[in-house]
Amino acid sequence: MFCLDTEGESKPVIDKEEEEIKDDASIVEVVQMGSVLRSRGDRVCGLQSDGRVVACHGKGPTVDLFAVLTEMEVATKAANRARKERKRAREAGNTTTTTSTATPQLADEIRKLPTLRAANKLLGVDVMSERSGLVRVAALHTDNSVALLSSDISAKEQKEKKEESQVSVLGRPGHRTEIRAVAFTSLSDQVVTGSAEALKVWNRGDTQATLTVPCGPVTTLLVVPGDRHALVGTRSGHLQLIEFASATLLEDILAHEPDETATDTGVWSVALTHDGRGFVSGGSDKMVKFWKFRDSRALKVADQVTCLRCSSGGRFLAVATLDLKETIYFIDSLRLCHELYGKSLPATCMDFSTDSTLLVTGSKDSSLRIYGTDFGDQRKLLKNAHQGGVTDLRFIPKTHMFFSCGHDSTVKQWDADNFQRIITLEGHTGIVRCLSVCPRGAWVLSGGQDRSLRLWERTQEPLVLEEEREEELKRKEEEDGTTATQRRVLPGEEGAQAVRPTVATHHTEKAADMILEALSVYREQVESGGKAEPHYLMTYVYKTSDPLRLVLEVLRKVKSSELEEAIMVLPMDRILELLVVVRAMLRRGWAVELATRVLVVALRVNLPQLLASANAKPVIHSLAALLPTKMQELEDMIGFNLAGLRHLKDRVEQRSETQLFVEASQRVKESRRKRKKKDRAVKRVLMAL
Known part of the structure; x- marks a missing residue:
């Protein structure tokens, strides 16, 4: 704990050695008053105070509370401590100590309060104390939930040692784990999202969750035509049909059996057919299955299916597998149409344009590839589209523009005709796992590792690509300039000594x-x-x-x-x-x-x-x-001037027979005595340990 002294040089510094006392033109000085012990020995991650109570937390679920006492309480506590010290001195027979000063110390100003314990690990806290002695702490958990804790710090409550209580938990409005799949309904008025613990339905207008249905770990989902059901693919290989009206699981079948040799198992992709009467699913069992909302036929492929899509015209079926290739089939006869090669890592996502003339694939090698479906030719390779890999992409209906997301926490819009990046949407703080474009193309929904959903709306403001590129280049130059200044290494210095403290x-x-x-x-x-x-x-x-x-x-x-x-x-x-x-x-x-x-x-x-x-x-x-x-x-x-000043000081002392700076010298000596006493106490504790 530190004390901020705004009087600066007008007050003598008594807690420093003589060699540490230096001239400073600043009028602000920070003096260390001491330290207080927490209940845990981990690193402090956050501090919050309302002026009366200080809340401190680390990486665990524990919240330490400290009360800042008033001047009257500090004086009373210091007087009681001095009285106890005099009593112990008399009992020990120490006749030299006749009085004990009641000078307030840090222990007199800070009081340790009962420790609060949250249900999960903490990301942040805020505290509010009331005059009645009730302390309320709002805690943000790592699972994206918020809890309200309360504790009574009144004197009566302290004696009774009652435990704190968790008043309420705000956990329903959000997902507790990463969001793995999102989808719009046909009218774009509702949004369906899935994570490892539940499926949620949201109202797009007020961004509130209207329905929560527990289900298996979601890997992919689609909204069944009619907007009354959702089809969910899980990591265990099951397909689950969920009804929105009753919030119940209507059907759960094992569609793709887990492969014992595969590290990742499950249903990785489902796609609705062009007529809306069925869908196609693919998973880790190296099978592509066609369903008329029941199993109708199956297609054996060479490796595990990572993604598949059906063209809107009902002509093509594209399947991406772990053997680094994508295969385009004629959906009516399942006859091979094209095989697409050239990747260094498997494709994770793909999508057809509305007119079925273009197929765009995204893979873990951070690249986007644009293919023509007529001849299977690669129109363009967009390298480094997303640093770390591409996770999902979707075409805007009735256009050749599409959105993509990836590990770089961004959502980007591209033009598949002239192969240019149109805009970059930033806001997520983690990997963006999935995105969806509404049927009208007016909204884009993204979700990911930060457990947040972000709804992007198309505006009527005209967008000039040259101006956007200039703004991005300017921001990049500023960031590069700041980074280069901070990391500039001076000759003769290494490591942390070479880091610039300013920018x-x-x-x-x-x-x-x-x-x-x-x-x-x-x-x-x-x-x-x-x-x-x-x-x-x-x-x-x-x-x-x-x-x-x-x-x-x-x-x-x-x-x-x-x-x-x-x-x-x-x-x-x-x-x-x-x-x-x-x-x-x-x-x-x-x-x-x-x-x-x-x-x-x-x-x-x-x-x-x-x-x-x-x-x-x-x-x-x-x-x-x-x-x-x-x-x-x-x-x-400087030496001559210093010697002259010392000579003048000695002459003044001889004339007045008094010693200058007596009070300051005594304070410095007292500070040294206290420091030596403290060092001896620390050594005794270490020896005892």
Whole structure:
């Protein structure tokens, strides 16, 4: 625990050693007051406070509560502690300790409250205390549920040691596990989603869950024509038919038997036929089965089925298998039409366009492939469409544009005719597992690893691809610039020592522009021999006729926290000019400390380039000969001034026969005594352990 002192240097620092006490121009100081122990020894992940109670939690389900006492309670507790210390001293026969001060300590200001325990591991908490002594804690669990915990911290309750109670749990509105499948109804007014624990039906208008049906681990689903049933494929190989009106499981059959040799088993894909009277399913048993809402016929394939789709015209059936190929069959005769090759990893998703002329596949190799169904030719390979792999894709009805999602937490829209990316939708914080496009193409629904559903609506705002690309390029340059600045490695340093503590901002860019302008004015004045017309910076802003003085004033005007970053962004040719100016400043003895700092930063960042430059070597050699002399002169001046001040202090003490700074010296000695006492106590505890 720390104390924030806003009086700064107006108060003496008594909790530091003499060698730790340094001059600081800041008026804010943070002093460590002590520490309090938690019930668990894991890392602290979150702190929340309402001014009266502090809630702390780690990665586990435990919430530690601490009460911040009022001034009256602190004074009472400190007085009681002092009285007990005097009593123990008298019982021990210690006659030297006659009084014990009631100075408040951290233990007097913080009181440990009963520990709350949630049902699951925590992601975050918030706390609210009431005057009656009741503390309420809202806890966000890792399974996407929210619980409200309460505990009475009144004195009576503390003595009775009653346990805290879980008031309520908010768990029905969301999924507890990853969302694996989503689908729109035919009217787009409802959305069906599935995860490992349940199937949910949502109202698209108010985004509220209207129905929850427990089922097996969902891998794929589709809404049966009529919008009254949902067909669910599970990881255990079962097909389940769920009715919305009664929220019951009507039928559960084993459609694809689990393969003992396969690591992942289940029904991986189902697709509705063009007439809406049946569907096709594929799974880990290397079988593609056709159903008229009952098993009608089967097709044996070479490997496990990862995905399948039926064309809207009822002509083609596309099947993707684990042997890195997709096969297109004629759906009426199941005769082979085309075989598609060329992938390095299996396809995970595919879809036909509405006119059945295009087939797009996405695979784990992060690429999208666009095929023509007439000849099975590959029209385009879109590499690195989604970093980490493509998980799902859907065509917009009656268009050649489609949406895709993947492991990079984004949803992207593509044009399959000119092979361009139209827009990137960001918002998910984890892998986007599935998406669905409504029949009218006005909404897109996505869900994934972060257990959230995101509904995207098409707007009427015109979209210009060139402007979108420019905005994306600008954002990428800013991110790359920030990352490069943070990871810039200085010569001679390794590991964590080379990480930059600051980043380039518009303030540092402004400071760099000021330095560049001052260097340009200095160069013009020197090249003209002082005959050039004085610049407005010299005449009106800094009011000096010396261009070297202008550069000095500009360097002084730059904030200390921004000077280093400003020098780092200067181009190489201007760095050499800056070194020449610093050499001139050192020769005149101007601002030796500032000149040295500028010189050190410029050399450390650009040393390899400067050593390779023939023009920079004479400047560096002259600086190496000049800098030690100037630094020694500065050190001698500081030492002389310090000796003079000490002499004046001794003379004043001899005249008044008093010692200056007696109170401060006593406080420093008392601080050292307390620190030694604390170290001895810690050593005794370690020896006892």
